[in-house]
Amino acid sequence: MRKIIIGEKRVSDYVAKKVDEDDFGTHASIGLIDENNTILAGVVYNMWSGHAICMHIGAEEGSNWFSRRFATACFNATFGYFNCNRATALVRKSNIKAQKFVLKLGFREEGVVREACHDGEDLIMFGMLARECRFLRLKEKENKCTNSYKAENNYDLRLGHHAPRESF
Numbered sequence: 001m002r003k004i005i006i007g008e009k010r011v012s013d014y015v016a017k018k019v020d021e022d023d024f025g026t027h028a029s030i031g032l033i034d035e036n037n038t039i040l041a042g043v044v045y046n047m048w049s050g051h052a053i054c055m056h057i058g059a060e061e062g063s064n065w066f067s068r069r070f071a072t073a074c075f076n077a078t079f080g081y082f083n084c085n086r087a088t089a090l091v092r093k094s095n096i097k098a099q100k101f102v103l104k105l106g107f108r109e110e111g112v113v114r115e116a117c118h119d120g121e122d123l124i125m126f127g128m129l130a131r132e133c134r135f136l137r138l139k140e141k142e143n144k145c146t147n148s149y150k151a152e153n154n155y156d157l158r159l160g161h162h163a164p165r166e167s168f
Contacts (some may be wrong), residue, residue, distance in 0.1 A: 002040070003033045004073050011042040018042075018058025020092070022118065030077060032070050034124040040065035043074045045082065052086040053078055057102070071105070071135045088129070089114070090123040102126045106134055 004012065014022060016109045019037035027046040032041050041059035048054075055078060059065050089107050103109070107126035116123040130136065146160045 002067075002070075003037055004031050004070060005033055010042050010125060014039045015042040015044045015056050015058035020117070021056065021058050024056070028077075030074055032067075034063075041070065044077070047080060047088075048084070051084055052088060053082050053084045054088045054090065058100075059099050075135040080138055084130070086126045087133075089126040089128075091126065092117060093122040093124055096106070099124055099126075100133070101140060108132075113143055128166055 008031060009029075011029040012027060014031070015029065016024065017020070024044050024046045027044050029042055029044045031042040033039055039060070040043070040063045041057070044056040044058075045053050055074070065077075075087075078084055087107075089102045090113060091102060093112070103126070105128070107128045110125045110127045113123040113125055115121070132144060
């Protein structure tokens with residue numbers, strides 16, 4: 001059985017390796033593990049401004065990891081728990097698979113961040129607004145996302161990976 005885990009440092013280490021990132025700075029993470037406790041996918045959140053956040057996604061190719069449950073947990077954290085109106089995804093220009101994936105998630109291509117990688121490669125910037133996210137349940141009258149992400153066992157994603165490690 002697969003489990004969603006939050007706040008474990010091994011998730012941010014896993015995603016950093018997948019996206020070729022040296023240091024996310026202050027961040028939080030959500031991961032998906034299999035019955036053998038192996039990480040299948042992870043999302044790292046950083047650069048939280050109070051209204052916008054950056055999401056970094058890393059996953060095991062060919063593992064059939066994607067599920068609506070995991071996507072809903074990740075986007076409910078983004079737009080509900082962090083209370084952001086906007087999510088940004090930065091993808092290497094050479095990573096065509098990741099670009100196609102974030103477009104399928106519902107992100108929109110917005111521009112190029114020139115020579116933003118440590119090796120000088122450009123990043124493609126993608127953005128998604130809360131009202132565009134198909135993984136959220138929106139209140140019809142208020143047009144705000146339902147705050148369905150719940151912190152388990154007093155874990156606060158906004159504190160980053162140094163907080164207690166729990167699963168839900």
